[in-house]
Amino acid sequence: MRELLRVPGGGGPVDLGAVDPRATPGLPAVAGRGGDRKPWARRQVELVGAGLARQQEMLFATARAAGEPGPSVSAPARDGARLGRGRPGRLLLVLQAMDCGGKDGTVKRVAGAMNPLGLHLRSFGPPTRQELRHDFLWRVRRALPPPGYVGVFNRSHYEDVLVARVDALVPEQTWRARYDQINAFERELTDGGVTVVKVMLHISPDEQARRLAQRLTDPTKYWKYQPSDLDSRARWDDYQAAYAEALGRCDTDAAPWFVVPADRKWYRDWAVAHLLRETFEGLDLGYPAAGFDVERERQRLASGGGDGRGEQQMNER
Template sequence: MTLRELLRLPPGEPVDLAGYDARATPGAPDGKEAAQADRERMARRLAGLQERLWAAGTAGDHRRVLLVLQGMDTSGKGGTVKHVIGQLNPSGCRIHAFKAPTEEERAHDFLWRVRRVLPEPGEIGIFDRSHYEDVLIARVRQLAPPAEIGSRHGLINDFERELAEDGVTLVKCFLHLSYEEQKRRLLRRLDRPDKHWKFHPSDIDERALWPAYQEAYELALERCAAPHAPWYLVPADRKWYRNWAVSRLLLEHLRELDPRYPEAGFDVAESRERLLKQA
């Protein structure tokens, strides 16, 4: 069984996050060390596939990948970029971390800023947070009228269908963290002066809204999933598992894409001859 099948939430079915153990390690090699070793092996295969995807992109292949990382504070979105994406060739990665929208961004529809940072053909795009914030914090914090927020699930589905039809392989990962582990991670940020910059007192206010966030996630995971854009629930209490699982999901998707080096669009023998004739 592939990891995609193991972690994929069935599109359209209600999701009960309390039913998923955030410390689970479905499909993983036996323990942390084995998973790290497997990740090293995967890194080489990922790099090879990434180069082929890029090469194909230079010859008109429109396909690209978009990894969407969502999860509560401290669930490890940044850590995933560092450890998983850090194993790829940075030239072919287009990373965007979404913050609170700027005034200019707020003046447009919520997908406007997303469309501007999509991966180009051949690239692997990475969203650290995404358009889903507009049905998560926007819902919990009531940043827009309820009817407008309610309409966004449908708009997201239209948008993602459009992306898929345009050659984008969506890999949407929900990093599933437990309430207890979040507390440990926030306390660690407070305990270490070199982590204080990652902390803001408002993180505690957000944490107080945990049940509302879980509900907003459950709704998004149920409503915004489709065969071409499923959600993967990645248990995230164990960092080594989270890194292994996202690497594995990327690898499975890239393998299925099976990008190929393009054929030479020129006469190789003739070019060699011309080159050899030069002094």
């Protein structure tokens, strides 16, 4: 999926018009059996989601083990537990889309498959007064996931080269300089052990209109609608151009951009889940070895436990 959905390199604007928002790249033929691919994809997302939860747990466990110094004892070979490798990692999924593009739904279905304990989700709205007193990356740095966590950005620093550009919230020279600033920032992240996956959920104007109409018809969805959504919609082409340049300028091997066709929600979730799975697999995670003498602890437990020999660690609980 990573190869299929990765934006073409080169640094120039990405041709988003060449990506069909109703396409389903990578979907296996088996999904077509019986004529309905949607329930198949939904089940697959659940299955893949369970795998994501396990990978997330390994990431979390590795970080926790690394943060708790103690007598280091290798796990017996028969245990099959892998040694944690190097510094504890983190994963950051950046989600961007036009209004109604499906960011919230993706969070719900894909991030929702993981354990909330290891999830670090942050949504970015218009900057607050405090945030505006700092450079545009200030609030982003504060929102980064701690080691061992899977971070999800629901919108991100890319808004600062999207809405900021289209609505001319800052002068052109300011937002133009941000591409390089973003690349430097993301390079810093990846150098520091953060695995970055950036996803644009790509919908068509027609699909956006359908979803906006739903929000104006179903009273349980009114709260998702804002009149300004239609103003943004009127600037569709400007936004697409801003996306095209942002994706082209800020796609790097270390922090790649992926475009996920998103008119079909079931495909969108399926594709993002697989992107995450492949990303996790690339991390080659495992459960950490025990940071204590396993056999001694088994004996302590069997003999009634609590002889005080672990006391020095009491306050680390």
